[in-house]
Amino acid sequence: MTAAIEFHDVRRAFGTIVAVDGVSFAIEPGEFFSMLGPSGSGKTTCLRLIAGFELPDGGQVRLDGIDVSATPPYERNVNTVFQDYALFPHMSVLDNVTYGLRVRRVAAPECRRRGEEMLALVKLADAGARRPAQLSGGQKQRVALARALVNQPKVLLLDEPLGALDLKLREEMQLELRGLQRRLGITFVYVTHDQGEALSMSDRVVVFNRGRIEQLGSPQAIYAQPRTAFVAGFVGAANVIDGRYAVRGEHIGVAPAGSPAPEGAVRIEGTIVDTQYQGAVRRWQVRTDDDQLITATRPEGEANTLHREPGARVALSWARAHQIPLAAD
Amino acid sequence: MAAAAFATASRPLRAASTFFFRRQALAVYLLLVPPLLWFGTVYLGSLFALLAQSFYAIDEFTATVVPRLTLKTYAQLLTQPANLDIVLRTSEMAIAVTIAAAVVAFPIANYMARYARGRMKAFFYVAVMLPMWTSYLVKVYAWRLILAKEGILSWCLGALGLDGALAALLRAPGIGGPSLSSSYLGMFIVFVYMWLPYMILPVAAALERVPANLLSASADLGARPSQTFWRVMLPLAMPGVAAGSIFTFSLTLGDYIIPSVVGAPGYFIGMMVYQQQGTAGNIPLAAAFSVVPIVLIGIYLALARRAGAFDAL
Numbered sequence: 001m002t003a004a005i006e007f008h009d010v011r012r013a014f015g016t017i018v019a020v021d022g023v024s025f026a027i028e029p030g031e032f033f034s035m036l037g038p039s040g041s042g043k044t045t046c047l048r049l050i051a052g053f054e055l056p057d058g059g060q061v062r063l064d065g066i067d068v069s070a071t072p073p074y075e076r077n078v079n080t081v082f083q084d085y086a087l088f089p090h091m092s093v094l095d096n097v098t099y100g101l102r103v104r105r106v107a108a109p110e111c112r113r114r115g116e117e118m119l120a121l122v123k124l125a126d127a128g129a130r131r132p133a134q135l136s137g138g139q140k141q142r143v144a145l146a147r148a149l150v151n152q153p154k155v156l157l158l159d160e161p162l163g164a165l166d167l168k169l170r171e172e173m174q175l176e177l178r179g180l181q182r183r184l185g186i187t188f189v190y191v192t193h194d195q196g197e198a199l200s201m202s203d204r205v206v207v208f209n210r211g212r213i214e215q216l217g218s219p220q221a222i223y224a225q226p227r228t229a230f231v232a233g234f235v236g237a238a239n240v241i242d243g244r245y246a247v248r249g250e251h252i253g254v255a256p257a258g259s260p261a262p263e264g265a266v267r268i269e270g271t272i273v274d275t276q277y278q279g280a281v282r283r284w285q286v287r288t289d290d291d292q293l294i295t296a297t298r299p300e301g302e303a304n305t306l307h308r309e310p311g312a313r314v315a316l317s318w319a320r321a322h323q324i325p326l327a328a329d
Numbered sequence: 330m331a332a333a334a335f336a337t338a339s340r341p342l343r344a345a346s347t348f349f350f351r352r353q354a355l356a357v358y359l360l361l362v363p364p365l366l367w368f369g370t371v372y373l374g375s376l377f378a379l380l381a382q383s384f385y386a387i388d389e390f391t392a393t394v395v396p397r398l399t400l401k402t403y404a405q406l407l408t409q410p411a412n413l414d415i416v417l418r419t420s421e422m423a424i425a426v427t428i429a430a431a432v433v434a435f436p437i438a439n440y441m442a443r444y445a446r447g448r449m450k451a452f453f454y455v456a457v458m459l460p461m462w463t464s465y466l467v468k469v470y471a472w473r474l475i476l477a478k479e480g481i482l483s484w485c486l487g488a489l490g491l492d493g494a495l496a497a498l499l500r501a502p503g504i505g506g507p508s509l510s511s512s513y514l515g516m517f518i519v520f521v522y523m524w525l526p527y528m529i530l531p532v533a534a535a536l537e538r539v540p541a542n543l544l545s546a547s548a549d550l551g552a553r554p555s556q557t558f559w560r561v562m563l564p565l566a567m568p569g570v571a572a573g574s575i576f577t578f579s580l581t582l583g584d585y586i587i588p589s590v591v592g593a594p595g596y597f598i599g600m601m602v603y604q605q606q607g608t609a610g611n612i613p614l615a616a617a618f619s620v621v622p623i624v625l626i627g628i629y630l631a632l633a634r635r636a637g638a639f640d641a642l
Contacts, residue, residue: 053545073548086546090564090637100550103560151550
């Protein structure tokens with residue numbers, strides 16, 4: 001099967017800044033694919049390269065097996081949901097949704113029918129006559145989604161689409177997006193800096209850092225087997241010990257100083273810098289005697305029985321099985 | 330005392346500041362009243378005095394103004410073919426100048442607003458405004474020399490072998506004449522040159538406010554660049570084009586120096602106002618002529634509004 005999107009050694013520089021530095025990967029048809037990374041890591045540039053807003057300086061971008069390295073956006077069968085929605089302020093909601101059909105000279109009644117169908121799909125059937133300025137953030141988001149999907153694209157690109165929404169709405173929209181993707185079977189490429197969002201929605205995740213791919217894999221693989229110190233730190237904030245292996249905070253036990261190490265465990269002593277209450281868990285930040293800052297999280301029930309005051313001495317321990325070896329950067 | 334530590338200003342000044350801080354509406358109105366008084370009396374007052382004059386008429390035997398309300402002057406304006414000609418001629422020129430200024434200004438404004446950065450941007454803004462800081466009369470007379478039969482423009486066209494084309498252009502009915510400096514075409518060129526900055530600046534300001542994302546979104550949805558221009562960019566820049574065209578339109582309607590220095594001998598509204606209130610001493614007719622641009626601009630704005638020029642506001 002031909003990949004929906006392929007990058008072959010793609011490079012894109014802005015002046016002296018190399019935004020995408022020799023990146024290669026392939027996205028399968030029907031996949032929910034997330035591009036994760038901090039700002040400036042190259043994830044958004046990769047999305048813009050797929051959309052056609054940027055053209056590569058080197059390498060090749062293929063859509064459906066066809067080289068589109070020099071194809072303008074209006075000749076690509078992909079559509080984008082923008083971070084700030086980018087709805088046309090001078091058009092009604094229905095005119096926004098049918099824009100892609102109208103510029104392709106689809107007949108007016110057909111435009112109207114498909115536009116209304118799409119608005120119904122995103123649960124905004126009654127909003128067609130309104131202006132974008134009269135909608136809430138979540139509603140604008142849905143209109144942007146309808147405006148992209150009405151063109152029946154093979155690939156939908158989403159650029160941090162939920163960034164501007166509040167937490168509850170964001171979680172609702174995550175579920176809805178995932179459901180929509182399963183139902184329509186379209187390839188979704190989702191750019192985010194929120195690792196929770198990437199892990200919970202995606203079939204596969206690619207982690208970017210400084211224009212390069214750090215790791216590509218399933219959410220489980222990215223979380224359980226981070227390949228580099230960067231991935232370990234960025235996804236789920238694992239502790240990187242001696243720069244050689246990672247240990248997740250939830251796998252680190254906290255005990256009074258001087259207590260014996262459990263069988264087959266690594267044990268290290270240090271001083272509590274601070275602890276933070278986080279609802280279900282409490283977080284310890286401990287400075288070890290060889291000056292590493294290690295974060296441990298314990299369930300709140302257990303936490304009540306442990307040392308919490310800053311300055312107190314504690315022993316940290318973890319099973320060797322929980323040490324994830326890291327590749328050198 | 331902790332509060333005393335912040336008491337840096339003098340006591341009465343602090344008391345006054347606090348008084349107005351608690352009554353912000355009052356402060357706003359107090360700041361508004363002086364300019365409003367000035368504007369109201371000096372500007373609107375004289376405008377209404379002028380409008381009132383247009384409802385008087387001149388006594389044909391004594392040549393004095395009769396202060397009695399009548400529509401006689403307007404009847405004279407609208408029924409005498411010579412006067413109607415002046416109104417039509419001026420309006421046609423104003424429309425042609427406005428369209429040409431918009432067409433020339435748009436690419437420049439587009440570059441300034443969306444492509445120029447840093448020094449280049451500053452250079453363009455200064456370069457566009459620079460002619461506005463030069464004497465108006467110097468520019469008009471300079472243009473008369475440039476456009477003259479022996480002027481540099483004819484010479485350049487001759488050197489390029491295009492003098493035949495110029496001659497053909499000057500033979501065209503309506504816009505032609507013996508030379509560029511004594512034709513409507515020459516006057517049109519000078520008008521467009523003079524008012525271009527007034528079109529570029531508002532259009533550039535409007536284009537600055539068009540988010541680049543909207544143009545990307547349009548392309549993303551399959552619109553070719555020309556479709557993006559007509560469906561997204563121009564409608565969103567329209568308030569700026571409308572603002573600029575109000576300048577170019579009304580400045581052309583009211584100008585009396587350019588038509589008297591450059592161009593064909595036909596009268597324009599501004600010249601008529603100047604002559605009627607001066608040598609002819611017919612203040613009511615001059616006032617009635619001054620009302621014409623106000624009415625035309627009103628009609629223009631109503632049409633622009635109906636066409637949706639202000640929808641993006």
